[in-house]
Amino acid sequence: MSVKVELSGEIPVLTYARADSHQATMPEPPRDTIVPVNGFIDWSKSVTAHPSVSTVTRKWTVLVISSLLVGYITTVIDLASVWMNDLKKGYCFSKIDKWSLLSPYSTCPAEDWHDWSRILFGSTGAASTFFVNLPIYTIFAVVITGAACFVTYRAPQIKSSGISEIKVIISGLNYDLSQYLGLRTLFYKITGLILVVSSGLWLGKEGPLVHVACCILNIVYNYVFQVGDIDGDSANSFLRRELLSAAASTGISVAFNAPIGGVLFMVESAQSFYMPTKIMWNSFVSATIAVVVLTSFKIFTDGENFLERDLFQVEFGNFSWVFIEFVPYTLLGALGGVYGYLFIKLNTLYRVKGIRISVQRRLCQLFRVDLHKYGNYLEVFLLLAVTIILNFPMEITRLPLHAYVKILFTDCPEPKDDDTTSQSTTFICNSSNGMSILKLFYIFVQGFLLSTYTYGVHLPGGVLMPSLALGATAGRLVGLISQSIQDSLHIGSLAECTKKTCLVSPSSYAVVGAASFMSGITKLTMCVVVIIFELTGAVSYVLPIMCAVMVSKFVNDWICTDNIYDTWLKYEFNRGAGQLVSSKINEGKGSGLCEFTNATSTVKNLLPDVTTSRIQIPLERTRCIQLIQKYTREEIEDFIHSDTHEGYPLIGSIRNPVSLGYISKEVLQRSIQAITTPSNPFRFSISEKLPTSVISDELHYFQQFEDIQVCFLDTVEKSHFYISELTPLISLLEMFEKLHLNHCIVMRAGSGSGSDSMAGTDPLMTGFVDRFVLAQLINSKFSTLKDELVGRTDDVEQRLTDYERDGHSLEFIT
Template identity: 50%
Template sequence: MAAYNPQGQVDVSLLDGDIPVLSYNTSNLLSRASTVASTVTTRTLPPIQNKKNYENGTYIDWAKESQPKYWPSLTSLKWFTLVASSLLVGYITTLIDLVSVWLNDLRKGLCFSKRDKWSLLNPYSTCPKDEWSDWSEIFFNFDNKWTSALVDFPIYAFLSIIWCLIAVYITVSKEPRIRQSGIPEVKAIISGLNYDLPNYLGKKTLFYKVIGLCFVVSSGLWLGKEGPLVHVSCCLLNIVYSLVYRLDDPRRKHEGLRRELLSAAVATGISVAFNSPIGGVLFVLEALPSYFFPTKIMWNSFVSATIASVILTGFKIFTEGENFNEGDLFQVNFGNFSWLFMEIIPFLLLGILGGYFGFFYTMFYKKVSSVKFKSALHKKLCSIFHLAEGYGPFIEIVLLVLINTLLSFPVSMKKLPLAAYLKMLFTDCPPEDSNLDSNSATFMCKSSTPITLLKLLYIMVQGFLVSAYSFGLPIPGGVLMPSLVIGATVGRLLGILSQIFQNLFDFDYLSTCTEKSCLVSPSSYAVVGAAAFMSGLTKLTMCVVVIIFEITGAVTYVLPIMCSVMVLKFVNDWLCNENIYDSWLISNLNTKDSNDHINPRNVGLNDGKGNGLCDFTNLIPSVKLKLPDIPVKEAMVPASSIQCIELFPDDGPKTIENYQKFISSNNHEGYPLIVSYSNPISLGYVSRLELLDKITKVKDSSKIVSFQLADLSNNLCSQQAQFELEIPDESLVRVDLQTEVSYLLVNDDMPLLLVLEMFEKLSLNYLIIMNGDASYKDYMCGFVDRFILSRLIDSKFESLTDYNLYEQEVREFDLESALEDDRLVHRRRDRVSIELLT
């Protein structure tokens, strides 16, 4: 890897190979009077005069994000924004619930109950079984197996296909931003990414997301509305925020405040999805990286989540009639309200199964959603049906829905919405002599035990395959509810097996009975299984336990749920590093082969560089151990390969046209500023937006540029005067350039581990690496940014594990002579200083 050598030659080439390699002699490199600390030096920056503007694809530099003017007035408007958006989230969620349930049941028939005026909207799961009419009974007044096959199934399959085709048409042709759940993108936005917020969180996206979500959930595919409600909630908050704060006024524009409120919107979305306000607050703290204080995030999230939950509950009581009340969605009353110590064995087994479920689900999803797989599949389908390649996604969705319909129609339980089926799994069967007066109660309890086990096993396999495949389709939908349902199905199956085991072996320690049943309650196993599988897919722990507790009321089962999730976490971390959302971020967000429709330009800033999320502390220990103890110079981009702005270019003066071509030839958001490649004294950092703004003001593109900087040393001022004397006055244009001066100066001997922690804890965007040689301490020798480090993290440091020579040097290290070296003491002291600073 190239580095500057005072006695020799060094090859200098620009990043990406855009300019031919040049050769310079570095023996005459100059040194400046200012000093650079041996490892890290802090600087006091001048006050920021103008508000910094951020382009799409860039991250906010939180350390330099100054507070806007009139900050007290902005804070007072915060609560109005939170309350207004929370009210809207409650109403929109109710609308999605009612429309999706009605469209889902419309595929099967209608309920003509006379009990209340909302009979046509009465769900299939709560309609009295004698008052529900299938389509064959409505049209021909006759209902048997033949009419069900000839009339009910075609209508059921046709409407399922129509609902999905509407959703995929909206996504592909109208608004690609509504695809999938939106949680990974929101995670990146809250961490500081500028992801085309006016459009991604705009009115158009909100409208199509709600419409598409209703049709997808109603189609029978194993996708839920819970994850996408986070995106819907963030859209509503961003719309209200834009109206309240009038973002056209620069004095009111503040990206930090927007993301502070978006964190509360995430909690609101989870709250209305599961009717779990506390779980929503914990979801934000556990799942989303944030620059803000947790106490502020908790209070904002708690207020907004509570308001939205109250509105949702009150609106349902008003609209859903007597048979469809809030308790019918998730609330559970166990037959066995306590558990014994022996049951901890199957509960821990559910945790192990949940860990493997999360791993295999993510691997299968990555396989079937890859660009290579999708391209080959769409090309093959279009050739079979003799259609243009643009119809590939439509053919794929039609075939998937048709297969899913064929597999689901024979099983009555599969005709229910996922939420209704989950509620059924959480409910124990009534006594044998009781009257089963609703459809939902008959599905799980009317069959014999072997038939029920086969049904549950069949639903588990189908749900796993269809859900993992559907999540990769270009349609809105989430995986939180499918993971709960699959886990509850496995838990119910294991609970029935445990009940059979109890009846076969009538031991004294298995015969202890509670008030309502003897030891084993299959519904309690369903609750533990749901928590385990949801945690296995998302790698979340505390918020999952609280969400399950809030939606079921299973107070006495909190400890078994915690034990199951604890075991799951160890197993899942051993199997894989990322969860389903991180997997999407690594594979799809800002990659070269991703179908990213967010940026309409051919080349956007940082395009193809990765997601840029420097999340290092949350890595599992097995991945952290792969990082060798090496300095940052082994991972940085050397100065010879960096595209820099030169104050005095070595290859001669440059014109405005040269700089315009230079900017358009790359996708960097900024460039280090140096004196020249042969004299790489660091003068700061210039953003692309700043450079582009200044050179576009010059109308004549043939003018030769001389950049004017503040606080130049006398030596450099003399060089600049000599540089300008060599240029004719009629061709010279002086361009004032505002540079960013780094808070921290880091030399190339800094441990890479410490650099990673600095990027994460200080939310840095880049670091200019200085030469560690005391004779050339002001010389830039390399550059590293968050995208470089995030790719190292995502690749599990595979590109850094081949430094056997360095490891050999460590093994041959002389401890006694090292103790006499003060650099070790300084390095340890610098590390402590950084930890205290953060």
């Protein structure tokens, strides 16, 4: 079958002002380095493998077992992190049926909570708080953080969130899965996550749970299918990533107790080869099982007098909203979009401008230790000290982030003399509106500054819960201001506010603010609305939440193009020394994600109307394997280890660049093992029938060498289609994204066997393009092509007109 795409566009003057991914070289790694499999899997080969009945059975076995384990392990993480966090502050001496094991400090009756000063000395004054509680709190925090640093030092791949890496793995990257999704990584990730959440730093566990869930599935997959850790064969790669998509959804589901939102999270955020309906069904089953397991533990964690139906059960003061409240809701949406931009901007500047490394260098000079060994961890302890100083003065800021968010989502109850109030009631409801506004403003400012710097330190932790906390803080702040305005108007019913009929409910504003801030940092919409709805059960506030999320998305798209995860992939992922795994394939060239269709309109509008010839790596600068050329084993080994490419185009010769296919490093290295003498010359040979011109050149060239060895290349990848150098760039971008291509050999216009070729001509290679070249162009917003249209001549325009008039097109051979 053939599909034709008519060519259109203009041909500017030939220039090559752009990043040259395929030509860039890296320092030579050790000679004993084993070259791993290709960086990106070949989806076209993987999809041809039809699953057997046995495979389908084992697939569902993997999903069920891994989902059960995710539910159990998440419960352990929740309980351990909360108890370790609360242990820094004291202990609850109340009957278990009056408070929740999942949140002792905030649910314990106020008279039954004992700080350390009260436990040790029976004192509750300000002096004992400063001289007893603060030192004990600090000692616990330092010990917990030190343990987290040690765990991260032992396994550097557990740092950060993990959502970004899982995203590129699902898209096809072989990111050393045996290490990044292995048993050792799982153990250290769980341990480090418990310690980090317990430390009090502004980091959440929600993003890292995606990494944990994928580790669990990968381990179960290897056991059930009895395959090795190397993700080499096509069928294995395809099925593994199909299940990893479900595991990632399950991680979000158990993090927020939101199975539907978790399913939508991966469908909306991850670029995937699979049909959305297939991902949704696998994810739906997996998320349901995991959340059922997680929910069942509430029988044991909550007392009989303590009922928590949702993770953040919300009871607003008013039954519903009124139309006039869309003004502050829209404001919260705009604030969420601006927040996402400022957070990403500051977080990126800390690295790009060298602020982090400057802080680490000064600390290492102060303590006279090695920068590369201790710099990251001294930075963490300095950040911990600042966090303690800013958070300890107020009881509400000592809470875990999820407990703090729950308080903001709950309206203050009417006082009753016979009620026993919990700790959470005293944290925010005992102050006047003016004092509460000042407290919330302080928490928002210091939380924003701390979270922007904390996300990116050498520890595991995510950004979703900090964003929810900041959004809820901003929402509650706007709600209190709106309530004060309402009270000051004294106009009829606007001045009346009871528990059941209140125009302004600050807790509802907190929910809307949390949704808008989460959308601003992730650029997600539908899944955010569903997650917030499942978190809170706020059925009547779905429309205001949607309105705020819509405004947040519009504002954020207007001022920036990437979300927090894509920004991390652009500036941190696969960047030499910052790489977290040992693989050398594609190091230093970024993630290689070609997401053009889903790019914002601001990026699309910057694409100049140019052809593929403007961005291709020209033949004379492309590293190729030539069939008509003699080599030695030493030369090929040096050639392989002198760059970080996945493989090389195979041509006849530079003089006659007939395209013969593509050879991966794995095949090339395996083939030269047959050459026993490293210094003796040999030539390559392939089993496919060669064009006549190549056979003629081969006979003429090698007749001057006697008894030259022959090295057979057993696997040569043939291109599935021919692409002309006159193909418009926009068509090339869409091909790579929609067809999930890894590389493309560009043919000279008029050569080859397509409909745009002359009869009897061989396909002559004129350049090369891979996904990393295109990804760099998209990430740079095509800045290297901005002057491409300058200097065009009428002759160039006439060439294109003649080419289109003759009916030439691009032909795909599938």
